[in-house]
Amino acid sequence: MRQQSVDRDGASPQHRPVVESVLASLVACHECDLLHRKVEIELGAVARCVRCSASLYTKKKNSIDRALAVGVAAVITFVIANCFPFITISVSGNSQSMSIVSAVFALSREGLWLLALLSFGFILLFPLLRMAGLLYILLPLRLHKRLPGMEAVFRYTVFLSPWSMMEIYLFGAIVAMVKLASMANIELGYSFWAFALLNVLTVVSLQMIDNHSLWEFISDAKKQEQQREREQEARAQPTHAPGYSHGVVS
Amino acid sequence: MLTAAQCGLVACPACGTITRLTVEQFQNPPKCQLCFARLHSRKPMSVQRSWAWLTAGVLAYLPANIFPIMITTVFGKSEPNTIIGGFFVLWEMKSYLIAIVVFLASVVVPVLKFLAVSYLLISIQRRFQHSRYDRTRLFRMTEFIGRWSMIDVFVVAILAALVQIGSIAQIDPGIGATAFGATVIFTMLSALALDPRLLWDDPSTATGVSADPTAVSGAVQVATADRSL
Numbered sequence: 001m002r003q004q005s006v007d008r009d010g011a012s013p014q015h016r017p018v019v020e021s022v023l024a025s026l027v028a029c030h031e032c033d034l035l036h037r038k039v040e041i042e043l044g045a046v047a048r049c050v051r052c053s054a055s056l057y058t059k060k061k062n063s064i065d066r067a068l069a070v071g072v073a074a075v076i077t078f079v080i081a082n083c084f085p086f087i088t089i090s091v092s093g094n095s096q097s098m099s100i101v102s103a104v105f106a107l108s109r110e111g112l113w114l115l116a117l118l119s120f121g122f123i124l125l126f127p128l129l130r131m132a133g134l135l136y137i138l139l140p141l142r143l144h145k146r147l148p149g150m151e152a153v154f155r156y157t158v159f160l161s162p163w164s165m166m167e168i169y170l171f172g173a174i175v176a177m178v179k180l181a182s183m184a185n186i187e188l189g190y191s192f193w194a195f196a197l198l199n200v201l202t203v204v205s206l207q208m209i210d211n212h213s214l215w216e217f218i219s220d221a222k223k224q225e226q227q228r229e230r231e232q233e234a235r236a237q238p239t240h241a242p243g244y245s246h247g248v249v250s
Numbered sequence: 251m252l253t254a255a256q257c258g259l260v261a262c263p264a265c266g267t268i269t270r271l272t273v274e275q276f277q278n279p280p281k282c283q284l285c286f287a288r289l290h291s292r293k294p295m296s297v298q299r300s301w302a303w304l305t306a307g308v309l310a311y312l313p314a315n316i317f318p319i320m321i322t323t324v325f326g327k328s329e330p331n332t333i334i335g336g337f338f339v340l341w342e343m344k345s346y347l348i349a350i351v352v353f354l355a356s357v358v359v360p361v362l363k364f365l366a367v368s369y370l371l372i373s374i375q376r377r378f379q380h381s382r383y384d385r386t387r388l389f390r391m392t393e394f395i396g397r398w399s400m401i402d403v404f405v406v407a408i409l410a411a412l413v414q415i416g417s418i419a420q421i422d423p424g425i426g427a428t429a430f431g432a433t434v435i436f437t438m439l440s441a442l443a444l445d446p447r448l449l450w451d452d453p454s455t456a457t458g459v460s461a462d463p464t465a466v467s468g469a470v471q472v473a474t475a476d477r478s479l
């Protein structure tokens with residue numbers, strides 16, 4: 001390792017763009033902290049950590065248009081999934097149907113309030129917030145605008161992802177139906193199919209765009225805005241323009 | 251092979267943006283320039299928090315198995331169902347595949363998760379140097395599979411909502427379901443608190459040795475991302 005005698009905070013104003021561009025070309029493995037220099041990879045490939053093989057970044061078509069289309073479709077499907085019966089059973093003339101929400105109410109019926117509240121989050125609130133959060137990011141990116149708090153919204157969207165459990169609920173419904181199959185007649189409602197489709201759409205939307213690229217888009221949008229602000233300031237005070245020129249560093 | 255910490259850098263836990271920190275800033279990190287998340291080189295108090303959540307999860311697993319997760323009433327006759335009882339019912343119904351899935355989700359996964367996270371935490375505290383790659387994979391598996399245990403809670407919720415057929419049959423959720431849900435949530439939090447980077451940290455190398463931008467830019471070898479499908 002060659003050590004150079006540059007002092008710790010040696011990034012003078014002239015050096016700052018260099019430092020920033022170097023830092024922007026690096027990626028640290030989120031599982032073992034190993035530094036990597038980003039390289040171009042082909043479409044559909046995954047760049048993995050050389051030490052622990054965690055996925056660092058992927059290259060997808062990154063079509064914001066398509067991600068947006070899938071996102072809107074997911075929200076519509078979510079609404080449909082909550083408007084119709086989920087499953088209906090009938091035993092000797094008596095029938096009973098349930099919706100997705102009624103499972104939450106069934107838990108609170110016996111005083112399991114805390115569990116009901118958490119289940120409400122896991123199967124309805126968190127998935128909905130995730131979808132809404134993604135639209136809040138994608139829409140302004142598509143229109144080349146910025147909305148307040150985009151970064152924070154996306155941060156919470158990613159944070160919520162392990163707590164969104166729609167696919168687990170779907171499997172739970174299948175297990176419940178198997179348990180009832182021998183004693184009752186089971187009929188699947190529109191809501192069930194909408195919910196199954198919603199799970200498919202969630203998987204598809206993950207294929208459209210990845211978090212790493214989205215953060216890059218957000219970062220670019222932010223830089224462009226800062227650039228515009230600087231230009232406006234410079235125009236307002238032409239005599240006090242900063243003295244360093246761009247293009248000296250290579 | 252250099253880690254970000256060895257170069258005096260820290261990657262944002264949320265957006266991955268790399269920031270250069272001074273030695274003092276490593277102790278009290280600022281917020282990310284891009285997304286304003288609180289930066290940290292390693293998750294603060296990772297091992298302690300992870301042990302705490304894991305202990306809570308193990309403690310909640312005892313009532314989850316003792317108390318019924320649901321109560322089935324058929325023609326006025328009530329019968330409590332425990333977690334393991336639900337598996338036997340499915341097995342007797344000859345739904346072997348579903349029975350095995352339920353058994354995996356409600357018994358095997360939680361117990362394996364307790365063992366796996368304990369082993370990982372002990373390996374960090376004892377500073378094991380061997381099989382870091384395998385331990386990272388174990389961590390990844392634990393993190394991925396843990397949430398699937400929630401399936402049992404949802405089955406109870408769906409059955410309780412559906413089976414309300416007057417005097418013929420009724421299913422009510424039991425207190426064991428709350429305890430089991432708590433087990434799943436606590437062990438998920440335990441895995442989230444555990445910082446896998448600690449599995450790789452070498453106690454001999456200090457943090458922020460070469461906080462030097464020119465070193466990162468070329469003089470120091472940085473591993474190139476592997477191309478694989």
Ligand SMILES: [Zn+2]
Pocket residue numbers: 029030031032033034049050051052053054
């Ligand atoms: Zn790695």
Ligand SMILES: [Zn+2]
Pocket residue numbers: 262263264265266267282283284285286287
């Ligand atoms: Zn950040």
